[in-house]
Amino acid sequence: MPLVLYGHPFSSYTQKVLVALYENNMPFEFRCLGPDEPEHSAEWLQRWPLHKFPLLVDGERNIVETSIIIEYLQFTHPGPLRLLPTDPMKALDVRFLDRFFDLHVMTPMQRAVDGALTGDPARREEGLAFAAKKLDLAYAWLEGQLAGREWAAGTEFTLADCAASPALFYADWTYPIPETLPVLRAYRARLLARPSFARAVEEARPFRSFFPLGAPQRD
Incomplete structure (x- = not known):
């Protein structure tokens, strides 16, 4: 089956x-x-x-x-690409980054989306303000964390990058990554160019009108 x-x-x-x-x-x-x-x-x-x-x-x-x-x-169902390292400490680093993207990037973005979905202007503004405050902190930390790295945990694409792909994709729509953070902006661009995520983005393209904050004409 x-x-x-x-x-x-x-x-x-x-x-x-x-x-x-x-x-x-x-x-x-x-x-x-x-x-x-x-x-x-x-x-x-x-x-x-x-x-x-x-x-x-x-x-x-x-x-x-x-x-x-x-x-x-x-x-x-193991495949040729290991998404979690065999080394326990390296695996711990990957799990931490996975949680970081879910909790500190995806969650603030979702707070803004949820506020917009209520249709209440005050709730929308509260959600956007919350997202801006939290994402400012997350973006700044990631700029330093990702310096010199191709992928979130180093040279290999891992579970952390699976989490980062949609998190940064939608977070940048909600609160754009500033031009003053070139490392993070370049990392997001690499994720979008990765065939696995590029396929997911294309499959979701017909549903962009669902994004309550207005999907930008890019990506």
């Missing part, structure tokens, strides 16, 4: 898992969650009633939380 992934192409966390799957050319069936395919939503909620996606199904096993999904894939 092939792997099954429930999610949506425009979802940042779905994209994080898609990047990992595409990196190793992993065969899987994608079941899009949306009004046009209610049967997928029914299956998804039966398997994971907490209303969170993506969800990976492997036989009788349901796997949730993106970082866990990607580690699970490495343990059970």
Whole structure:
């Protein structure tokens, strides 16, 4: 039975898992969650009633939380590219960066998006202000952290880069990375050029009108 992934192409966390799957050319069936395919939503909620996606199904096993999904894939369906190093300390560094991008880049961006989705101008401005404050700090830290590195943890593309790809993609739409941070801007450009993420971006392109803050005419 092939792997099954429930999610949506425009979802940042779905994209994080898609990047990992595409990196190793992993065969899987994608079941899009949306009004046009209610049967997928029914299956998804039966398997994971907490209303969170993506969800990976492997036989009788349901796997949730993106970082866990990607580690699970490495343990059970390893490909030529290891997304988590074998060295325990290097793996710890990768896990830390993965959490950094999820918690300190993706989360502030999502706060701004959620505020805009309410339709309340005050909530929208509060969300944008929160995102700007938090992303300023995250961007500045990443500028120093990424200096001299091709990828988040060094020379190899890892779990951390899977997390960084959608996080920086949407964060820059929400609160643009300043030109004074050339290292971070160049890293984001490398992520966009990576075939696995470029594929995820193209698959999500038809849904850009969903972005409540207005998708910029770029990327």
